[in-house]
Amino acid sequence: MYDLYIGIDDTDSRDGMCTTYICSVIIDELKHFGFKVTDYPRLIRLNPFARFKTRGNGALSFKLKLKSQNDMAKVKEIVLKRIEELSELEDEMTNPGIVFYCGQITEKFKSYSLEAIRDILSIEDAERFADEIGAQYFKFKKGRGIIGALAAIGCPNTDRTYELLAYRIPENYGNPRKIDYESVFEMNKSTYPDTFDNVNCDNGYIAIEPHTPCPILYGIRGESPEAVENANKMIKVYEPIEKIAIFETNQHTDMHLIRAHKISDLEQFKCYIIEGEVKNFPYTREGGHVIFILEDDSGEIPCAAYEPTKEFREIVRKLAPGDKLRVYGGIGEKGTLNIEKFEILELAKIFKSQNPLCKCGKRMKSAGSGKGYKCIKCGAKLKDGIKNTFQIKREIKKGLYEVPPSARRHLSKPLVRMN
Numbered sequence: 001m002y003d004l005y006i007g008i009d010d011t012d013s014r015d016g017m018c019t020t021y022i023c024s025v026i027i028d029e030l031k032h033f034g035f036k037v038t039d040y041p042r043l044i045r046l047n048p049f050a051r052f053k054t055r056g057n058g059a060l061s062f063k064l065k066l067k068s069q070n071d072m073a074k075v076k077e078i079v080l081k082r083i084e085e086l087s088e089l090e091d092e093m094t095n096p097g098i099v100f101y102c103g104q105i106t107e108k109f110k111s112y113s114l115e116a117i118r119d120i121l122s123i124e125d126a127e128r129f130a131d132e133i134g135a136q137y138f139k140f141k142k143g144r145g146i147i148g149a150l151a152a153i154g155c156p157n158t159d160r161t162y163e164l165l166a167y168r169i170p171e172n173y174g175n176p177r178k179i180d181y182e183s184v185f186e187m188n189k190s191t192y193p194d195t196f197d198n199v200n201c202d203n204g205y206i207a208i209e210p211h212t213p214c215p216i217l218y219g220i221r222g223e224s225p226e227a228v229e230n231a232n233k234m235i236k237v238y239e240p241i242e243k244i245a246i247f248e249t250n251q252h253t254d255m256h257l258i259r260a261h262k263i264s265d266l267e268q269f270k271c272y273i274i275e276g277e278v279k280n281f282p283y284t285r286e287g288g289h290v291i292f293i294l295e296d297d298s299g300e301i302p303c304a305a306y307e308p309t310k311e312f313r314e315i316v317r318k319l320a321p322g323d324k325l326r327v328y329g330g331i332g333e334k335g336t337l338n339i340e341k342f343e344i345l346e347l348a349k350i351f352k353s354q355n356p357l358c359k360c361g362k363r364m365k366s367a368g369s370g371k372g373y374k375c376i377k378c379g380a381k382l383k384d385g386i387k388n389t390f391q392i393k394r395e396i397k398k399g400l401y402e403v404p405p406s407a408r409r410h411l412s413k414p415l416v417r418m419n
């Protein structure tokens, strides 16, 4: 008996299909032919800034126990045939890659996967690594999917969560989903925090429902297979479900974040944990995006809470120059550090100064540079008056703050999972 790992990626397009669905179909077929699939299949999220991603940059892998080389040949035949049949090959952006690997998941293999999660790799990087470890790969068209397929096999599972996916019958693809939203809130109420990020209670947003024409009806996220299975029993829908599959994932583990020690080390298309000081009062840019500058001795970077982060922006607006922060986020196309969450380590003392009060009770105006103050109500003058300075009560406390579930990255760890 020996283990065979299979990795699959880049089979879908924005117009349809989903690699998790293809993976489930393949697993069911392999089981039908008597093959033993061990453990849960894995849905591994990779660098959120990878250029050619369709949506959430997910790649899939699963493990089989095989007896002979004949088994291997049959498995390959089934897998490759289904990928060819179900992938959106006519879409220019779809470039499936499949990896077959027998062997240990070594530290080097785990490092390759972490690179795919934290950095940008090329097809050549993946081919070189596959050759080095003796993995066999198959490329359809450009075969870019081998980058993710390899990473999905080697990803460490030191921290993991689970997602249960319910799939629609093909006749319903593209039609509005018929999910009883009330039942989703009820499910959340009775299973949170064993399940999490499935709704956004503050604004009534249902996070389990995709907004694309893909085969997924809904996905429930949670800490364990039991938690998502239990939650699933509470969801009511008014359309048939073709099948249900549970995936082990690296979603909500912060595996994409690199600990950086200085701002000048930060690079575009990577995600970081970085400490620094707020340089200016946050301001709101056109489109409702809230921006401030984070600085340290080495440099500075604009941090952004974009419009989709909704109520989170209110918290960011309360920051002030001198606040010491630990920011968790990634640097995207625009070069800003897109905030996923932040911790206020120290709050700065903020002072405000006002012109002195006149004897008549009115606040005085400046009489001109170096000329003191004058009262526009009673005409009194105060030649040597000075401004009154007082400390302002801060409207925010030290601690951790995060974007709402509707704006959360797949990889981002919600506060309810921290510690």
Ligand code: ATP
Pocket (backbone or CB within 6 Å): 009, 010, 011, 012, 013, 018, 019, 020, 046, 047, 050, 051, 052, 053, 054, 055, 056, 057, 058, 059, 095, 115, 116, 117, 118, 119, 120, 121, 122, 143, 144, 145, 146, 147, 148, 149
């Ligand atoms: P979905 O979430 O709907 O399955 P997706 O967003 O996962 O789609 P894919 O269709 O899988 O997008 O395309 C992502 C492509 O990017 C794949 O070919 C994958 O191999 C590649 N890729 C993944 N991570 C990296 C990376 N770190 N560097 C370069 N390419 C990457």
